[in-house]
Amino acid sequence: MSAPRYQTVFQVEDYDLAATLESGQAFRWTEQGGDWEGVVGGHWVRLRPSVGRIEAQAVSDPGDWRWLRDYLRLDDDMGAILDSFPKDEPMAAAIGTCRGLRLLRQEPWECLASFLLSSTKQIPQIRQGVRWLCERFGNAVEGPEGGGRVYAFPGPEILAEVSEMALRECRIGFRAKYLKATAERVARGGLGLDAVGSLTLDEARSLLVTLPGVGPKIADCVLLFAYDFPRAFPVDVWVMRALRDLYFPGRRPLLSRLKRFSETHFGPNAGYAQQYLFHHVRMRAGRVRDRRNVEKDPLHGN
């Protein structure tokens, strides 16, 4: 191991790195005194945000850093993207509270496998499951001097060979059999992840939901967060509540109605709009939780 030997600086506008890396898209980033450390494309990286820039450090040769620019989607034109959102009150509020929030462009297998763990789990639990998977089954990656061991996300060929019981020891419960079965199918070429990106959105969805444990929501997460389909629109419990409360107040629209609405209302960057709504309503709920925690302060008894 060695100290970070490689570094570069990206000039950025409207990039809230902390919000982006904690927004429930990716699950491996950890914050260390304002820096963010993670593994992308087999490289350990440290990201240090400051006004108008993100400094990146690596310990293994990063080449031209293109892989990291792509991952962070530094070339997204946020002005044009925000301008494509519907001009309504909910989106105006979301834009107001999520300034600088970005989508990422992740590696398909890691994204797919991570979201296979996501059903009825909270984001901190997903992060924990992903971390245990990497520590137990991932290949070692060169990390910083004095840091802990660093591991890559285990590929499908690795997880396909792991027993369901061993996977369950990562506390992923019933999701273990889905992860193993999906890894087996991908590893033996039963579903070419490389080809998904060249399909149409509908074709790609239809293909992904044939994987065990992958339904419409997880498929759209992968299509949005890894394959860069701008109209993919994952509807989870948060987004469903947001759509109901903000666009159908006092009514009880079916999920199918909400999905149809989402396909037409949010425009060519609907996926981005979805992430803004998701983050917006989670931040509002977080403030409510914080108030409750204050009320439960030990000083006030219970």
Place this chain on the structure above:
DNA sequence: AGCCAGGCAGAGA
């Protein structure tokens, strides 16, 4: 103690 979490699959109506 019970409810909920970036859901999905299978069964029955």
Place this chain on the structure above:
DNA sequence: TCTCTGCATGGC
């Protein structure tokens, strides 16, 4: 096609 239920686990 819609609705209901079981599924692991952990936090509050």
